[in-house]
Amino acid sequence: MFRTVTRVELSELDMPRADLAEALKCCLKKVRKGHYIIKSNCPNSHVDTIRHLLREPGITFPTFRGDIRDDAEKLRMSIATRRDSLLPEDAFSHMSAALLHGLDPVEVGTERVEVTRPAYSRAYSDLLFYARDLAEDDVDHTLGYPVTTLDRTLADIALDHPLEVSVPLISEGLRERHINRESLLPRLAPGRRGRKRALLALELASELHESGAEAYCAVKFHRHGITGMTPQVTAYSSTGAFIGRNDFRHEKALVVVEVHGVGKYYMHPDGPNAAARQNHQRNMNLVNAGFKVFNLTFGDLFRPKIFEQIKWAITQALEHENH
Template sequence: MYKVLTRKQLDDLDMPRSHLAEAVDCCLYRARRGWFVVLSACEKPHHAVLEQFSTEQGITFPRFHGDIRDDAERLRLQIACRRDSLLRGDVFSHISAGLIHGLDPTIIGAERVEVSRRAPTRSYPGLFVYSRAVPADEVALRNSYPVTSLRRTLADIALDHSLEVSVPLISQALRDHGMTREEIRRLLMNGSRGVRRARLALEISSELFEAASEALCAVRFHEHGITGMVPQVDVRTAAGAFIARNDFQHETLPVVVEVHGVGKYYLHPDGPDAAAKANHQRNMNLLNAGYRVFNLTFGDLFRPKVFAEIKRCLDGMQHQQQRRH
């Protein structure tokens, strides 16, 4: 768990203000006003008073990557600093609860900690309160954090956040946490605000998506009116020899869409060069088998022109197919 320190605790250590300011640029992270998280062990003499906290048993340090994943990490730090200041009956919910449950959002969808309580909806700096009474059987305790149950968390996210936020998280829960659509669907009451979008999120989500980027790609298909794309399809020759397993393949047309995240290259056991070579050979095999292949990077998922091109390709093939018949 992260080690959280308050300004009062640091003052009790007789840490001069100048040393504290220096530590914030080194081994401390200011998550919110008056609340800090230990970033790392530090050997600087001015920060020696912090050593006792960085060596405590069970302490973990934040990890920043310099990319979109840092949004989630910064929110995790804010959550850690809010745990001991919750009001009685408050429950971490929505994206905050998802992070506590171990979900990994692609797009964070929230810059503030989210909690649910029996009170009017309010927005504070760094905190958003949903006016929502959570039944006792929908409250869990994870690592001493009071949170909505996983199914309630996913239902809340689907109701109150966009498809690009909810679909990857629901898909991860279906795939890795044994969640079922029916468990979530039972919590989506008729007449609830956002219920139509939430039910659509369940339809788009799939345990077959092997990465959050694939789930986000499925959302883009929906947004651009692209239908018939089936996830995780094996392609074989007429003789039955295996060619490739595709992230997405159209159900009737020879069109393949591959979504390439960083992991496909830099987590390859033989390194990125071997991964690139294998991917090139795979593309050639698919092209030789008569498929049109679209290779998408994570950045392509935010470029509408890419999906417009896929749509034109599918429409063109469909038109040709109809003319032949």
């Protein structure tokens, strides 16, 4: 849990202005007016006034990696400064709730903290209120502050956010949290704004997507008009020898797409070099078995040209089979 501190608290602790100025250059981050996040367990003297706050149990610090994951970390910081400002009928919802539930988005889709309340809708630069009813069983109170339940959270995201945001999260819920489509569908009642997109998100999501990147790739297939790509299909050679399990394989054409994240290499028990050798051998086995193989990095998911090449390869393979 990030440790927040307000300007009022700093004044009550008699933190000198000079120390605050130094801390803001180093280990303290102003998130919004009068609200700060402690970024690190700083050894410098300018945090001596607030050092005792770092000894509280469960304190964590923001982690920035210089990539798209930093968007989620910035939003977590904003959420932390809003924990004590909710009204009795409010609940963190949408992407804010997803992060509080511990889900791992590919795209967060917003810079605003999202809150659902029955009273009114209102948008601020860093805060968005949704005017919607919340039943008692729509709210999870086990996290220390009100958060929409996982089912309600994923349904809300499907209704109000793009597929690139919703499909990876729904897939993660299906895969890791054992939710099911039947629990989400009643929350997507006819007449709801965004229902068509939400139903499409349920169709594209799958528990077979083993990572957010794979689920994101499924969305990109849809965006580029690529159909027939089935997740997690086992490939065999013409002699029946096992080659491997493919992230995606076309249902008719001999086209395979593998989505390679950092984890595929650095989480391998024998290290990244062994993982690279193993992947290369499997790739060669697939090629020798007649497959056209596309190995996509995470960055490739944002490059339209690669999906044009995949679509062309499928078209060519199907035409070849038909002749």
